[in-house]
Amino acid sequence: MKLEIVTIGTELLLGYTVDSNAAELGRALAAAGAEITRRVTVGDRPEAIRAAVTEALERTGFVLTTGGLGPTRDDMTKTVVAELFGKRLVLDEGLLAGIEARFQRLGRPMPAVNRTQAEVPEGATILPNPRGTAPGLWIEDARGRVAVLLPGVPREMRGLLVEEVLPRLVRRDSTGARPRVVLSRTVRTTGVPESALAERLGSIEVEIAPLTLAYLPSTDGVDLRVTAWSLEQGDAEMRLATAAARLQQLAGEHWYGDDGADLAAVVLQALRRKRHRLGIAESCTGGMVAERITNIPGASDTFIGGVVAYADVIKTAALKVPLDTLQAHGSVSEETVRAMAEGAQRLFSTEASIAVTGIAGPGGGTPEKPVGTVWLAARVQTDTRTVKRVLPGDREEVRRRGAQAALDLLRRLLARA
């Protein structure tokens, strides 16, 4: 089945909010076998919402909207879509009671504006939203046209999507025999540029047809995304598995995982297999490497702790980097990063450690050590590997690339050991 997404909010057009819902919807709907043919964003203006929803319904008969269901005056999606479907808004007593109870639990009186959130288009199916006050709505007319309205708050949207919308879509779709799906797999690489990777993969596109291949570069590396369009489920899965295995093989040592794989989780898993614990010492990344590691649920069995040694005095005091080393080679040097990795291993009594020191910019660069210069170290038992990188981009990008490269250095060292 095909559908279109309309995300609503002036803040999205003006760019003050990144539309993370759109990506979330894309992944979930594609996995459920729905093909999103277009995504449109319009502002909080009734005529713009009306036009976008009308056109989407004309093209596919099925539209999913996010945003504009809140209690404030800029929220008007429900009113516009109800009008479009020729339905009036009626107060739902059950919803009202639920919203009142929610405020009671939070120990606050219900503001009067929240009452409008209990109004629904006549005949609409209410999709309960335990995470917020605005329920989702499923509106269908006699011609079979469907509009699904979800709130814009990401965690509420996500909950409603998984618990209410996807099960209904799958039931709806399974009336026909052998439904066709759009499925994708991603093969993740890092430490290799896009065009070098393309050369390495050669004419893989011909080999994997009718699957398609996209190169997706980011600060994490280059993802290879292979997609099956409208194939029968079993066939799609088999072809994708074959293509992913082939891509992994061609990518070689640059491959670190598939699909949503996070390099931090890959490193944690490799450490766990060897019963190694991890300590981290970082300077220019300022906590980002530790943050990446602790973002993984269950990291506490392997990760002991980290030091953000931002001032040089902390490099000597906490990590015991010799003052001589700092003075002779500078804080961004192979000698210093090596001493930081040894210091972290000692301080946290771990088998493995990571260290990063560099110049993230915008200031602090010199002709010999320009902005973007980063020294990285990974240490396992008594074996240390160091590498220097000159990373492109602004402060944020240098830090992200530096954190990823540091994790990757430990991954490669663990793979070899």
Place this chain on the structure above:
Amino acid sequence: MKLEIVTIGTELLLGYTVDSNAAELGRALAAAGAEITRRVTVGDRPEAIRAAVTEALERTGFVLTTGGLGPTRDDMTKTVVAELFGKRLVLDEGLLAGIEARFQRLGRPMPAVNRTQAEVPEGATILPNPRGTAPGLWIEDARGRVAVLLPGVPREMRGLLVEEVLPRLVRRDSTGARPRVVLSRTVRTTGVPESALAERLGSIEVEIAPLTLAYLPSTDGVDLRVTAWSLEQGDAEMRLATAAARLQQLAGEHWYGDDGADLAAVVLQALRRKRHRLGIAESCTGGMVAERITNIPGASDTFIGGVVAYADVIKTAALKVPLDTLQAHGSVSEETVRAMAEGAQRLFSTEASIAVTGIAGPGGGTPEKPVGTVWLAARVQTDTRTVKRVLPGDREEVRRRGAQAALDLLRRLLARA
């Protein structure tokens, strides 16, 4: 002037890439006086690109696209738009020489596929892209319709936008007298829920008309975005300044900054004014508070260092939290967070410190201390303030909200001291 944006990439529809370019474009174009009336995303399919660009040109006569200009086979924006404008693709020798030189500098041979990136629609203006191999293109026809094609890689897109596209737009627009602009300002609040804030602001929407107000909740807090639509520049700026001042006054102590203000930068600035340096001790946020602080350029004059005390042994060893305290009250308690703040102050020899300990989930919760329970401390000289919060959301959200709340606690303490 009005325009529409078309972002191109199957990975955007499938949700494997968050469309950060769209937000970036929104902010920059609105600031330059252009009104984005719609944003459309389509996949890497010629017919979908053709339809979206054609419709956008019909509605506004001006379309800006991102994506599909790379060297690989899934990149077809240039071909489709050239065809739409009735122009053939011709090889530009200057571009080719530039791309070849770029590869030479990187010390790698130019892959053959990169040659197609030197082809441009006849008569198009080439927008030089020093950050990558795909130039931007400005295509205009005899009827005055314009298509601007930019690459999808964010840093390349951003550079071309600022250096090449915006100056041309402003020149183009200034032919008419007294151009009208769309301008916004944001007033940022944290530590107060959306509906409580709405009650507090009362009928502010009536007061600030014709400006519009949007409430934008996120893990950082609730942003209040006020927008002037199509007013003369001076008038818009004056009305926005008045409205922003009024919103700030009504938000009171919950207000921490305007527009792009980052709470970490606000806290750093407040510390600098008092000549206080900062040390950080964090557990469940795992480096995120330090990462927020070090993300601000120049943080090194104020931030000395941080400890990610993930294992309890590090809380006692590095931060000197008494073992008695940990055993009697647990690692997530007022007593522990207070000792962590004192320990960070001592370890880093700073006047101010922040400490965070909590249960980010998904595991580790108990009936007394459910997932989301976070104890925060801020300390300035000998004055410590602690607070407990039970934060909603998943692991990632609890961590983000916890880091923001920790920074906010120090902000409030510094404001009072």
